[in-house]
Amino acid sequence: MGKQRRDIYQEVTDKIIDLLDQGTVPWQNPIKRGNGDGWPKNMHSGKNYRGINVFLLGMRAWESGFASDYWLTFKQSKERGGQVKKGEKSSLVIFWKQLDKEDPETGEDIKIPVLRHYNVFNVEQCEGIEIPDAPKEIVTDPFIPLERAEAIVDGFPNPPKINYEGRRAYYRPSVDEVFIPEPELFEDRECFYNTLLHECSHATGHSKRLNRGLDTDLAPFGSPDYSKEELVAEMSAAFLCATAGISPPTIEQSAAYIDNWRKQLQGDKKLVVQAAGAAQKSADLILGTQFDQASSPKESPKQTKTVEQQPEPATSQTAARTQLELF
Template sequence: MKKNARNKINEMITQKMVERISATGTLPWRKPWVSQDARPQNLVSRKPYRGVNAFLLHMMGYAQPYFLTMKQANQLGGKVLKGEHSMPVVFWKFVEPDETSTDPDKQRGYAMLRYYHVFNVAQCEGIPERKIPKLEKPDREICPIMEAEQLIEDMANKPAIEYGRTYAAYNPLTDTVHMPPQEMFLSDEAFFATCFHEIIHSVGHSSRLARKGVTDAVRFGSHEYSKEELVAEMGAAFLCGHCGILPAVEDNSAAYLNGWLERLKADPSMLVSAGQQAQKAYDYIVAEKLEPVMA
């Protein structure tokens, strides 16, 4: 895929995110969905949207998490309401190697960044109600804190976790997550949201997914540092949503929001890439092996 085409898609997705952040005054990874069932998903396949797509669709603010293409709406006997605007969904398509080609890229195969458009069910009419699942309470009582504790306990090849420090951090040299005592946080939710952030960093260790933002020497405030922080923020939001934890928003000031907006605008490729890496980290921790149709 030509870089110009990929750049245009990255710019389009980043612009959509910038517009939503500016309009809502909220970073989507600081306000995730509150359960797995509430995560944005395709109405027909019931597969959850992945990576940056999940945040973009969640930010649209619809009561129901179900999305579909115009074609899918038509196939269900409905249609998109006049004047409604879609949201692009990005995905990677791998092109198989072509040994007969003289193009080096085609000879070794390559990944193409593609996209299509989806609408929320609330933007449609005529879809039979029986086709739209109702969001129901689970059969058993779910305790988000217990879910979070169990998730960390069950993580395969997990890092060492030491409590009692005055700060929260991940040290890749010793492969250790350092956390203050749980009682030092304003709430248990805040504790686990912070712990998830550091655990996402740890998944970048060379013994796990070997992410450059962790394995390489990264200078504080650099582009790679910002990208790794975005991966950790998004990944922690995925984990919070998985457990049903609604983390407290620590900083939603104009300066903080503008700082992220400037970083995203400076490198439009960062958002899609960070979302993809955050998704991989989440999949690693919860041991999900989903078909990567929606990047």
């Protein structure tokens, strides 16, 4: 029996759908990266990758936190006197190759485009190779918090620990901690707070809060219950952003994201209503309000940060969407 042929088309499609299902739009990311221009490049030729390869490598860089734009093959790393670090996983790159073939009807020589692929590694996955665009000190404008958004975060009763580190944002229910990049690494403040409130909304599902089973009975990735949790977190973040006065563009993006999940689960007519109810409870818990109380954030007793009264309009296309960590 011959070796089963690899379906590259399906692999590429699956990678895109996988991230969309996790709430990540592959071609949009408000978290700033290193010194490069953000366009994936082959380190050997210096040329930019094109087409679907831009998204494939861009997604991998975002998932893994790579700051460099440069990629190379295993062989190319050896040629440069380095090597791929043990245990590192490669990334898929595809290209079209023109094959010479004889037309069976006319007998003329013709060229047939055939899809081919190879594997590459980000230069940060290698050792012994100088990284051309290694991050230097990132110069950013001072981050000026939004008063109302800060009051919401600071007023979260019995909150999870919030860690400002890395280049991904997620909630890890096993340790009840939120991980998010430093605020300065986001394109704007609205994106930062929208992302932070999304992850804090996940944290309300911990067993010591509203107990949606995140740390005790987390549903498998891709299941309806898993998707519902993402929908709850996004709806809750939309409620909280509205309370914080986050500008309308961000709320509209949330609405589009919510609609994506609704379409994913069309078979459950009760989903949106149930998710909205759970999201309202999540937002109420973070705000410290009861059903008959006004939905306004509690003022933090200690405000040590320099704040501004009114938010500025959002400028980026979307806010980061991230999945729960499954461990």
